[in-house]
Amino acid sequence: ETGVTQSPTHLIKTRGQQVTLRCSSQSGHNTVSWYQQALGQGPQFIFQYYREEENGRGNFPPRFSGLQFPNYSSELNVNALELDDSALYLCASSLEGSNSPLHFGNGTRLTVT
Amino acid sequence: GNSVTQMEGPVTLSEEAFLTINCTYTATGYPSLFWYVQYPGEGLQLLLKATKADDKGSNKGFEATYRKETTSFHLEKGSVQVSDSAVYFCALNRPGSARQLTFGSGTQLTVLP
Numbered sequence: 119e120t121g122v123t124q125s126p127t128h129l130i131k132t133r134g135q136q137v138t139l140r141c142s143s144q145s146g147h148n149t150v151s152w153y154q155q156a157l158g159q160g161p162q163f164i165f166q167y168y169r170e171e172e173n174g175r176g177n178f179p180p181r182f183s184g185l186q187f188p189n190y191s192s193e194l195n196v197n198a199l200e201l202d203d204s205a206l207y208l209c210a211s212s213l214e215g216s217n218s219p220l221h222f223g224n225g226t227r228l229t230v231t
Numbered sequence: 232g233n234s235v236t237q238m239e240g241p242v243t244l245s246e247e248a249f250l251t252i253n254c255t256y257t258a259t260g261y262p263s264l265f266w267y268v269q270y271p272g273e274g275l276q277l278l279l280k281a282t283k284a285d286d287k288g289s290n291k292g293f294e295a296t297y298r299k300e301t302t303s304f305h306l307e308k309g310s311v312q313v314s315d316s317a318v319y320f321c322a323l324n325r326p327g328s329a330r331q332l333t334f335g336s337g338t339q340l341t342v343l344p
Contacts, residue, residue, distance in 0.1 A: 122274070151330045160235075160320050160334030161275070174331050208274055212330055220330060222274035 122147075122211050122223035130229045136197045139226045141209030143190040147221065149214055150192040152184060155206040155225070167192055168214065196228075204230045233258045237321050237335035244311055244342050252306040252338045254295075254321035262323040264288075264297050264304040265332065269318045278306075278319070311342045 123142045131137050143150055149168045153161035163176035167186035181197040190211070196203055206227050210220040238253035256264065263282045267275040279288030284299035293308045304321060321335040 149330060153332075158336070160322070160336050161332070163331050163333070166330050176331070210275075210330070219277050219280075220275075220332070222276070224272065224274045 122209055122221050124207075124209050124223040124226050126226060127224070128227045128229075130231065131199050133199055133201060133230055135199050136195065137199060137228060139194040139196075139207050139209075139228070141192045141194070141211075141223060143192070143211035144221045147211035147213055148190050149212045149218075150186055150190065151210045151212070151220065152192070152194050153208040153210065154178075155208055156202075157205070161208055164194070199230045201230050204228060233262065233323060233325060233333045235321050235323055235333055235335035237338050239336075239338070241339035241341060244340070246313055246342055246344050247310045248342075250306070250308040250311045250315075250340070252319055252321075252340070254304045254306065254335060256302050256304065256321070256323050258302075258323055258333075262325070264295070265322040265324070266293070266295055266304070266306050267320040267322060267334075269320065269337070271317070275320065311340075313342045313344050316340055316342045 125140045151166040152164040155161040164178050165175040170186045183195045185193045206225040208225045210222045212218045212220050234257045236255050265280045266278040268278045279290040281288040281297035287296045295306045318337045320337045322332045325331045
C-alpha cells in the first residue's frame, strides 16, 4: 500500500511569486485535506476536496486555492506569496466517512524570502 | 469557535518515567478527540482517538480518556522509551466533518536513556 506522497520536499520562493504543491493520495482514498504548519505551531486546516470539489475551508484567503484530479491526487496553489506563508504544508488523505482516519504525508517545507 | 490548549513543552524525561501531557479543549457540539505524533522529518501519525465522553483511546502503551466534565483529553504513558521522543499534538474535529481538525500547538517530548 502506497502512502501519501508530497512533492517537492523543500521549496524556496520570493515574496510575490506563485507556488504549486502536489500530493498523491494513499491508494483508494478519495478525500484530500491540506494543512499549514508554521514553525513551532500545530497544523491549521486550509481546505479539503472530495470528488474534485472543495467541500470545506478554513480561515485562509482566496489566494490559497486547490484542485483535486480524477485520480484523487491534489494540488495546493498559493498566489502572491507573503513572508508569513513560510511553513510546512501537509496533505492528508482519507476515505469518505466520519470515522475514516487521516493519513498524512511528510509535507513540503516552503520558505518565502 | 473550537480550540485546543496543550501543556507547553519541551518535556524531558528519563527512560521508564511516567508521562502526562495535558490537553483541554473548547468546542461546540460533541467533537471527537485525537492525539497525533510527529517524528522528526515525518508527517503526523494518528496515535489514538476517542469519539464520545468517557471513551478511552489507547495505542502503543499510550492512553487518553475523553472527559466532558473537565473538557480534557490528557495523554499518559506509564513507562516512556527513547523511541517515544517526538512532538505530540492534541486535536479535535468539527462535528460533522471528520477531516477538519483543530490542533493544539504541540508538545515536544525528549526521552533520555
